[in-house]
Every structure is written in structure tokens, then in C-alpha cells.
Amino acid sequence: MSNQTLATALPADAVKIATDPSTEPFWQAARERRLVAPRCAGCGAFRLPPSPFCPHCQSTAVDWTELSGRATVYTYTVVNGYPGLPDITLVPVVVDLPDAPGARLVSNVVGIDPAEVRIGTELTVDFHPISDGWLLPVFRVAGPPAKEQA
Amino acid sequence: MARDTGARDVAIAGIGATPYYKRGETADKSIIRLAGEAILAACADAGVSVTDVDGLAFYSLARAGYGEQMEAGELVETLGIRELKFSAALTGGGGGSAGSIGLARAAIVAGDASVVVTVMALQQRTRLGTVVASKAVTPVSSFVQPSGLAGPGHLMSLLTRRHMHQYGTTRDAFAEIAISTRQNALSRPKARYREPLTREQYFSARMIADPLCLYDFCLESEGAVAIVTTSIERARDLRQPPVPVVAAAHGGTREWGRAFSWFGMPDDETFASSGNKPIADRLYQRAGITAQDIDVALIYDHFTPMVLMQLEDYGFCEKGEGGPFVLSGAIRYTPERKPGNIAVNTHGGQLSEAYVIGATHILEGVEQLRGTAVNQVAGAELALVTGGPSAIPNSGLILGRDR
Numbered sequence: 258m259s260n261q262t263l264a265t266a267l268p269a270d271a272v273k274i275a276t277d278p279s280t281e282p283f284w285q286a287a288r289e290r291r292l293v294a295p296r297c298a299g300c301g302a303f304r305l306p307p308s309p310f311c312p313h314c315q316s317t318a319v320d321w322t323e324l325s326g327r328a329t330v331y332t333y334t335v336v337n338g339y340p341g342l343p344d345i346t347l348v349p350v351v352v353d354l355p356d357a358p359g360a361r362l363v364s365n366v367v368g369i370d371p372a373e374v375r376i377g378t379e380l381t382v383d384f385h386p387i388s389d390g391w392l393l394p395v396f397r398v399a400g401p402p403a404k405e406q407a
Numbered sequence: 408m409a410r411d412t413g414a415r416d417v418a419i420a421g422i423g424a425t426p427y428y429k430r431g432e433t434a435d436k437s438i439i440r441l442a443g444e445a446i447l448a449a450c451a452d453a454g455v456s457v458t459d460v461d462g463l464a465f466y467s468l469a470r471a472g473y474g475e476q477m478e479a480g481e482l483v484e485t486l487g488i489r490e491l492k493f494s495a496a497l498t499g500g501g502g503g504s505a506g507s508i509g510l511a512r513a514a515i516v517a518g519d520a521s522v523v524v525t526v527m528a529l530q531q532r533t534r535l536g537t538v539v540a541s542k543a544v545t546p547v548s549s550f551v552q553p554s555g556l557a558g559p560g561h562l563m564s565l566l567t568r569r570h571m572h573q574y575g576t577t578r579d580a581f582a583e584i585a586i587s588t589r590q591n592a593l594s595r596p597k598a599r600y601r602e603p604l605t606r607e608q609y610f611s612a613r614m615i616a617d618p619l620c621l622y623d624f625c626l627e628s629e630g631a632v633a634i635v636t637t638s639i640e641r642a643r644d645l646r647q648p649p650v651p652v653v654a655a656a657h658g659g660t661r662e663w664g665r666a667f668s669w670f671g672m673p674d675d676e677t678f679a680s681s682g683n684k685p686i687a688d689r690l691y692q693r694a695g696i697t698a699q700d701i702d703v704a705l706i707y708d709h710f711t712p713m714v715l716m717q718l719e720d721y722g723f724c725e726k727g728e729g730g731p732f733v734l735s736g737a738i739r740y741t742p743e744r745k746p747g748n749i750a751v752n753t754h755g756g757q758l759s760e761a762y763v764i765g766a767t768h769i770l771e772g773v774e775q776l777r778g779t780a781v782n783q784v785a786g787a788e789l790a791l792v793t794g795g796p797s798a799i800p801n802s803g804l805i806l807g808r809d810r
Contacts, residue, residue, distance in 0.1 A: 275544050276546050363554050
């Protein structure tokens with residue numbers, strides 16, 4: 258079934274990002290290998306991508322909240338080829354973030370046989386180099402479950 | 408047949424198109440040349456002089472595809488239009504195709520203009536299939552583009568996966584949409600693809616963005632389409648039988664928003680949808696009809712699963728039942744309408760005839776109601792035309808027969 262090609266992320270030089278005042282804290286944190294999400298300072302709702310207003314209360318005040326990096330696959334696709342990279346295998350994914358309810362992130366699952374990915378697969382964040390010294394949050398399958406605190 | 412209670416104050420009086428080409432074949436023509444050919448053809452069809460056009464109602468911000476622009480001034484200058492009194496475009500992209508006729512109506516009903524042209528011209532100098540990858544990155548697109556979701560089909564494969572997960576939809580349903588649409592193209596002289604598509608071909612095709620394969624994607628074609636809209640009174644004095652605008656609507660809710668440029672649709676049902684349900688509800692309410700009154704459905708088919716999700720959103724079947732509905736044969740064209748069935752994309756759609764960002768669906772709606780369609784639904788009185796699904800605005804249009 259599977260040819261055992263592991264999914265990767267796009268090479269660093271194929272990925273550029275741009276920032277604005279609403280989004281830059283997200284990328285600055287990623288550069289420090291921290292996953293953060295904007296939480297409305299008015300009503301507490303999370304939102305991603307970062308945007309100027311809270312859609313629930315229209316506040317512009319934001320608390321940047323550091324997340325655990327845990328995520329689950331909400332949906333995914335397996336992409337074969339990318340312009341200029343015909344042989345690449347990517348698993349773009351939309352993840353739910355359990356500690357930022359209501360916010361989803363579009364990312365990649367890397368280091369996995371694409372045939373193994375499922376909706377609901379538990380993931381953990383990693384950071385992947387991209388152009389201009391930035392780091393991109395990507396996800397790997399979570400290791401054995403952490404010991405539960407009783 | 409239900410008596411609709413729609414507005415019917417304006418009508419489509421003329422339609423025109425260039426031949427449909429494959430990607431790269433129109434490289435020797437400018438976008439204004441292509442658009443102008445379609446406009447002249449539509450005016451000739453209507454029996455009006457292009458110099459009498461006084462309004463332009465575009466969609467997709469008057470972009471030709473997602474790269475070039477159709478500048479109103481250039482069209483006026485080269486076509487010899489005497490005086491433009493209305494020039495506007497719906498925002499968004501292909502989601503506004505059907506709704507652009509509502510924009511034309513707005514101009515006419517307001518008294519701003521009287522002969523309004525809608526036009527779309529498409530060349531693939533920027534390949535639309537991977538347009539996400541080729542656009543300059545923005546702060547907003549930085550949250551999608553790095554993942555390698557290179558084009559619209561890649562984005563919509565993520566919605567498709569959820570639909571399969573939530574409702575048990577299978578690729579057989581997408582195959583049926585591709586195959587039945589191809590079947591409709593076989594008799595169409597202008598169709599890009601006129602050979603039957605087999606299940607074997609479908610299931611052995613390259614997977615581009617799993618679960619979407621090559622045949623789930625629309626064609627990479629080029630060409631232009633134009634539509635002339637005017638008041639119902641004026642249309643009755645022109646060459647063709649008027650095709651009244653029964654209802655038109657565009658927009659969408661916050662829950663849909665930027666949709667697959669965002670993926671924040673909060674509930675599972677909205678996520679695995681076409682985002683067109685609010686449009687459908689408004690259209691049917693304005694027209695005073697239900698889906699069961701529609702005789703032929705011209706459904707924006709950039710990707711097969713989005714046809715399925717629109718069939719649900721427009722009420723041809725229950726939410727989540729799109730798979731079994733299409734697999735029952737319900738969307739196959741038959742000359743006589745069968746109760747419970749709905750002929751879909753009788754022109755071969757964007758999957759098999761040509762992709763001109765939704766405009767060919769408007770043409771087919773007009774031909775069905777004039778009674779001149781190649782795959783005519785006998786006695787068709789109401790046609791649904793949809794736009795999108797894409798980021799807001801999505802849109803829809805119900806066309807009728809004059810009475």
C-alpha cells in the first residue's frame with residue numbers, strides 16, 4: 258500500500274512568510290521554538306490566524322498565550338508534488354489545539370508514512386527552518402502518552 | 408409547475424463566448440481581446456449594438472482569472488462604448504459568478520444603467536491549479552501557503568476528507584460526478600473533452616491531493632464568456648426570448664468566512680459544506696419556491712466533491728446524503744425530468760466542457776430556458792446557477808422563462 262516515503266515539509270528556501278502587527282508575535286515566538294496563540298483580552302476567546310479584532314467581542318486587546326504544542330488532526334490531505342518539486346510528498350493538515358479551543362492551525366505532519374495519518378491522530382509541535390531565519394511550526398506524531406497525573 | 412414569486416424585473420437578453428481553448432493556446436491574444444470577442448458575440452446574440460452598453464457588472468474584482476485585470480476603461484475605449492454609467496464588481500473570486508447577474512440587476516433596477524454586460528475572460532499565464540503557491544505571500548496567506556497547499560483543489564481536499572469522515576462519503580460518488588458530467592459533454596461541439604470517462608480511468612488517475620485525483624479537478628482551459636442583462640421590458644423587444652432573473656443572491660455567513668483559506672469554520676456541518684446554504688435559503692425565499700421546483704441545476708464544479716456538497720446545501724438531498732444521492736443516478740441528464748432527480752451540468756461543466764470561472768453555467772441556464780440547449784431538459788422553466796464555493800461571497804441565481 259505505502260511506498261514508505263515519509264512526509265516532509267517544504268524546503269526552507271521554498272517558504273517565505275510575511276508579517277504584520279497582528280501576526281508578528283506568532284512568528285517571533287516560533288523563532289524561539291514556542292507555539293503561541295492570540296487570546297482575546299476582553300472575552301478570552303482564541304483565534305487563528307491572528308487578526309485585528311476578536312470576532313466575538315470586537316476587542317483589539319490580545320494576550321499572547323503559550324500553548325503546550327499538543328494538537329490533533331482535524332483533517333488532512335496527501336499532496337504529491339509541488340511546483341518545482343515534483344517528487345515531494347507533503348501531508349498538509351488542519352489541527353485542533355486542545356489548549357486553544359476554537360483556534361485551528363494549518364500546518365504539516367512530518368516524519369510519518371502518509372498512509373498512517375488519521376483524523377484524530379495526536380501530534381506535537383516541532384519547528385522547521387524557512388527563509389529569512391524564521392521557523393515554521395510543524396507537527397510530528399506524539400510519542401507514547403505522557404504519564405497522566407492522577 | 409410552481410408559480411414562482413421572484414422579481415422578474417430584468418432578464419438576460421444575450422450570451423456570447425469565444426471558443427474554449429486549452430492552457431496556453433490563447434497566448435497570442437490579450438485578455439481584452441478575448442473579453443471583447445465574447446462581449447461582441449453576446450451583443451450580437453441580443454441584437455443590441457455594443458455602443459449601447461452602458462454598464463459593466465463583473466465578479467472576482469474584475470480580474471481575469473487570478474492574475475490579469477479587465478480594466479473597464481480599456482474595454483470602453485477599444486469597443487467604442489459611448490458612455491459607461493455603471494462599473495462595479497463583486498468581491499471575492501469565482502464565488503460571485505452567478506451573483507454578478509444580481510449586480511447587473513441592481514444597476515438596472517436603480518436606474519443607473521440599462522444594458523449591462525457581465526464578462527469573464529481567462530488565460531492561464533498564472534496556472535490556476537497552483538495559484539496559491541505562485542502568489543506573493545501576505546501576512547494572512549503565511550498561515551496557509553507554507554503547508555504546500557498549492558492550489559484551490561488542495562485546499563478543498565481538506566473539506567472533502569471531513570465529509571468522507573463525517574458522512575461515510577466515498578470516492579465512488581466523486582467518480583459518478585466526474586463521469587456523469589463527462590457524459591453530458593460528449594454531444595457538446597465546444598467541449599474540451601468529448602470521450603467517455605470510465606471508472607477504470609478515474610480510479611487509476613494520479614492522486615493530486617488525496618482524496619482528490621486528476622479527474623476531480625476542473626479543466627485548465629482558456630476563453631471568455633459574456634452576458635447581456637437588461638430590463639424585462641427592453642428584453643422583450645430584442646432578438647431572443649428573454650430569460651428573466653427570478654432571484655439572485657450573494658454573500659455568506661461569518662461561520663463560512665474565508666472558508667478554505669482559513670479553515671476556522673466552527674462546526675463540523677459547516678466545515679464539510681459548500682458554504683452556500685445561506686445563499687440557497689435566500690434564493691428560494693425570494694423566488695417563493697423549493698429545490699423540487701428547479702428543472703436543471705448548473706452547479707459550480709471546480710472540484711467534484713464541491714458539487715456534492717452544493718447539492719446538499721441547495722436542498723436537492725439531505726445534508727450528508729450527497730453520496731448516496733448521486734450514486735442513485737439522480738444527477739444524470741435525461742430529456743424528461745424525473746421526480747426526485749435533478750439534471751446537473753448538462754453542458755459538461757467545468758470538469759469536461761471548459762472552465763471559465765463559472766460563466767459557462769450562466770450560458771447553459773439561458774440556453775435551457777430558451778429551449779435551445781444541446782442537452783435540453785424538456786419544458787425547463789426554472790434553472791439554478793451557482794457560484795463558488797469559495798471564500799465569501801458565494802452566490803446563486805435562479806433563471807426563468809418569460810410568461
